[in-house]
């Protein structure tokens with residue numbers, strides 16, 4: 001049931017004996033490629049370097065990124081990624097290290113991994129951390145697999161078949177639970193956007209393995225009922241899973257450990273300085289309370305005296321969740337970011353992110369109704385409903401003004417939702433310009449609105465046709 005990397009064997013031998021390494025020439029067999037898959041004819045465009053450089057430069061100029069302008073894509077924490085971390089990741093001492101190098105020759109890299117484990121433990125108030133998972137969804141799958149392995153050990157896996165999620169959950173939560181073999185039970189939120197405790201009580205019981213939530217949630221609301229939620233879940237013998245995608249709101253202020261969670265994943269590519277988008281690159285270390293440490297993916301990094309080494313987690317480990325040790329370059333950036341800011345700096349990040357969110361909400365809430373009246377944390381969800389425009393119209397207007405729109409039509413529980421996460425790295429000038437543009441979008445006549453965007457490379461697409469009749473060819477990309 002658990003994924004195992006195909007190249008597990010030599011690595012496990014390495015960890016256990018401390019002496020066996022895969023060396024060039026040791027694995028020289030050429031895999032058999034079925035004839036049907038062997039390319040008979042190579043059809044690569046015959047172009048000069050000059051053409052290729054121009055092609056990719058032109059494409060890069062069509063791109064919009066956090067380095068270009070404000071990118072308040074709710075739930076994605078698209079904040080500016082400091083360049084010192086990118087510069088470090090470009091150093092050959094890190095970039096060119098082979099993952100199977102003898103451990104005594106990569107002590108610096110191992111030290112960084114060890115220290116990052118320790119920092120993440122301190123930030124989350126968890127007892128042990130694995131750096132291996134490669135994205136938020138991968139962290140969720142890892143965490144839920146750990147929970148499943150725990151219940152297998154308890155002998156109650158056949159009974160505890162359900163994972164509960166609130167209806168505000170990110171789609172990866174139920175998907176990860178289903179991938180780990182669970183039935184998913186969804187519960188409604190209260191009108192104020194928090195967990196409906198009665199609904200939670202009514203579905204929690206001997207069948208429950210875990211409750212997965214993020215706090216603050218995807219509406220940007222901190223659920224003050226979290227202690228009661230933890231009590232309900234733990235009294236039923238189930239475990240509490242923290243989706244750490246919204247960590248940007250709580251750094252140094254509170255933590256999943258304090259809130260009563262048993263397992264957490266961190267989206268390093270959101271909160272901790274890695275460019276995020278296009279499906280990667282990512283890293284989502286998983287933290288657990290002591291009683292779950294033995295189930296973590298193997299290996300983790302330990303320190304004995306001044307020596308850093310990989311430690312085999314042991315027979316109870318869920319195994320390997322990805323090749324080698326995780327996305328090292330992402331881990332490195334996160335380490336650098338945490339060192340740069342320190343404890344107080346991290347707390348200041350969250351306080352500023354929350355301040356920026358609430359400032360923007362105040363600027364636009366006269367026209368765009370917020371999902372509810374609570375103070376928002378890292379993000380705010382407003383509705384375009386009642387403005388005379390759709391969320392789509394407002395988003396297309398923003399594109400024409402050279403700004404990235406917010407996430408729209410999610411979460412599904414808010415009509416015409418616009419989910420805005422401005423982060424701490426946006427200036428007041430940018431916040432004001434964004435608020436002004438959102439408000440100005442409402443003043444346009446319907447015909448102009450419907451024709452937007454007109455300033456972008458791709459104008460308004462027929463979304464129904466794009467979904468039903470998608471056609472992507474080389475020629476289309478060029479035209």
Ligand SMILES: Cc1ncc(COP(=O)(O)O)c(C=O)c1O
Nearest residue numbers: 075135136137170172243245282
């Ligand atoms: C609340 C929440 N949970 C989980 C995830 C999944 O993370 P990833 O995209 O790294 O797989 C996201 C991603 O946007 C998210 O916003």
